[in-house]
Amino acid sequence: MACPHCDLLQGIPPLPPGGSARCARCASTIATRSTDPIDRPLAFTFAALFAFIVANTEPLMGLSAAGRHASTTIVNGVYEMWMQGQQITALIIAFCAVIAPGGYILFLLTVLLAVRRPPAPRWVGELLRWAAFMQPWSMVEVMILGILVALIKIAELALVDPGIGMYAVGVLVVLLTAIGITFDPDEVWRRIEWVDPQPSTARVVRGTASP
Amino acid sequence: MTAATAAQAGLVSCEACGILSRPAGGTELGHCPRCGTELAWRRHESIQRTWALVIAAAICYIPANVLPVLTTTALGSTDSDTIMGGVVFLYTSGSWPLALAVLVASVMIPLGKLMALTYLLITVQRGVPGSDRDRTRLYRLVEVVGRWSMLDVFVDTFTVALVQLQPLMSVKPGPGVVFFAAVVVLTMLAAMSFDPRLIWDAGSTREENHG
Numbered sequence: 259m260a261c262p263h264c265d266l267l268q269g270i271p272p273l274p275p276g277g278s279a280r281c282a283r284c285a286s287t288i289a290t291r292s293t294d295p296i297d298r299p300l301a302f303t304f305a306a307l308f309a310f311i312v313a314n315t316e317p318l319m320g321l322s323a324a325g326r327h328a329s330t331t332i333v334n335g336v337y338e339m340w341m342q343g344q345q346i347t348a349l350i351i352a353f354c355a356v357i358a359p360g361g362y363i364l365f366l367l368t369v370l371l372a373v374r375r376p377p378a379p380r381w382v383g384e385l386l387r388w389a390a391f392m393q394p395w396s397m398v399e400v401m402i403l404g405i406l407v408a409l410i411k412i413a414e415l416a417l418v419d420p421g422i423g424m425y426a427v428g429v430l431v432v433l434l435t436a437i438g439i440t441f442d443p444d445e446v447w448r449r450i451e452w453v454d455p456q457p458s459t460a461r462v463v464r465g466t467a468s469p
Numbered sequence: 470m471t472a473a474t475a476a477q478a479g480l481v482s483c484e485a486c487g488i489l490s491r492p493a494g495g496t497e498l499g500h501c502p503r504c505g506t507e508l509a510w511r512r513h514e515s516i517q518r519t520w521a522l523v524i525a526a527a528i529c530y531i532p533a534n535v536l537p538v539l540t541t542t543a544l545g546s547t548d549s550d551t552i553m554g555g556v557v558f559l560y561t562s563g564s565w566p567l568a569l570a571v572l573v574a575s576v577m578i579p580l581g582k583l584m585a586l587t588y589l590l591i592t593v594q595r596g597v598p599g600s601d602r603d604r605t606r607l608y609r610l611v612e613v614v615g616r617w618s619m620l621d622v623f624v625d626t627f628t629v630a631l632v633q634l635q636p637l638m639s640v641k642p643g644p645g646v647v648f649f650a651a652v653v654v655l656t657m658l659a660a661m662s663f664d665p666r667l668i669w670d671a672g673s674t675r676e677e678n679h680g
Contacts, residue, residue, distance in 0.1 A: 259482065259487060259489055260474070260475035260480065260482035260489055262482065262484070262487065262666075263605055263608075263609070263665045263666065264474070264601075264605060264665065264666055264668070264669040265474040265475050265476055265482070265666040265669060265670075266473075266474055266475075266669070267473050267474060267475050267478055267480070267489075283602070283669070284601070284602050284605040284665075284669065285602055285605075285606070286605065286609065318627065319627075319631060321631050321632065321634075323634055323637065323638065328631060328632075328633060328634060329631070330627060330630040330631045334630050335626040335627050335629070335630035336626070337630075338626075338629050338630040338633070339626055339629060339630075339642060342629060342641050342642050343642075344642045344646055344647060346647050346650070346651075347622065347626070347642065347646050347647045347650050350622070350650045350654060351622065351623070351626050351650075354619060355623070380505070383486070383503075383504045383505070387485050387504070387506070390485070394612075394616070394657065394661070395657075397616050397619050397623075400616055400617055400619050400620055400623060401623050403570065403574075403620055403623075404619075404620050404621075404622075404623025404624045404626075404627060405623070405627055406567070407559070407567050407570070407571060407620070407624045408623075408624045408627040408628045408631070410559070410564050410567055411555075411558070411559065411562075411624070411628060412628060412631060412632060414562050415543070415632070415638065416632075416634075416638075418631075443486075443487075444487065447486045447487070447488070447503065447504070450503075450504070452502060452503045453500065453501070453502060453503060453504060453505035454502035454503075
């Protein structure tokens with residue numbers, strides 16, 4: 259294979275379960291092998307879907323001051339930004355806090371279910387590419403720190419209490435990290451049907467080239 | 470030993486699924502035989518696009534820091550806060566770990582990213598000698614930490630959403646927020662359009678020139 263970071267051609271030796279290989283030239287991790295590349299991330303993704311729903315429907319935190327009470331959810335934050343004249347910011351927040359993580363979880367769930375019986379049809383590969391596109395924009399872990407900072411800032415002004423939604427976001431962070439560790443896109447690609455069903459042998463180079 | 474890259478061997482690796490293939494002849498490389506993604510030796514116009522996005526982000530960085538991000542109205546008095554104002558507020562209210570987190574995420578990371586990408590662009594274009602492995606590491610660092618600068622946008626969103634106790638106390642987003650969010654999005658896009666393999670291509674050209 260060729261290193262995606264520096265294009266060096268190299269052969270990857272068979273890896274033990276849980277092992278990983280680094281590029282000989284630029285030291286980037288270029289291959290990993292998880293013990294259970296399909297079922298474990300699938301379990302975490304199911305749990306993440308549940309945590310995601312709770313995180314988006316339950317209030318993140320509540321506020322009491324002078325006998326009045328207010329609470330907010332993620333979507334409410336987006337709505338309030340939009341109404342206060344910050345439409346672009348509202349769209350960016352909606353994408354990074356709701357659409358990207360939600361899309362990533364849904365696409366990955368479909369992909370993992372579909373590849374349990376290989377060979378999976380080609381549209382699975384398309385979904386996997388969409389999941390990879392969503393991943394860098396899903397900022398749940400940044401959001402939890404943002405919620406905590408907001409909580410402490412407001413605590414100076416009024417009485418605040420964390421809500422169920424906030425704990426769900428915390429759980430979601432842990433689950434997304436677990437998916438990232440156990441998921442192996444190479445293994446999924448191996449289980450998906452090729453676009454070109456019979457590529458001429460001259461075109462495809464199996465991972466044995468060495469410098 | 471001069472190691473061979475895939476490009477030198479006339480092979481191209483797919484950016485989506487990683488498979489190595491021999492591209493179709495002619496000027497067009499064709500599509501990946503496994504996943505159907507369009508093949509390219511290097512990301513299209515990587516240097517120009519990255520420069521354009523870095524410059525746009527640098528321009529937005531100024532209003533992002535000068536303009537207020539939050540305007541608080543409490544008991545008739547109005548108060549505007551910039552990003553640095555928020556850091557100072559957290560520090561004086563006694564939560565210095567959070568003040569440090571916001572300072573790192575909102576001030577140091579965006580600035581560091583802009584400087585790191587500019588450095589990478591200049592060294593690749595000029596072929597400046599140095600450790601290509603360290604440059605690749607710097608690029609990966611930019612990719613990983615970039616998302617954390619969205620922190621302050623999340624803090625502002627949830628503060629605005631929660632503190633709406635009219636007429637007692639209310640918080641409005643300021644014009645700085647959208648510029649700040651723009652800096653984060655533009656620098657993330659810049660990091661994505663930069664092709665780290667160019668770092669090593671520049672290195673091999675140097676080797677050839679100096680025998």
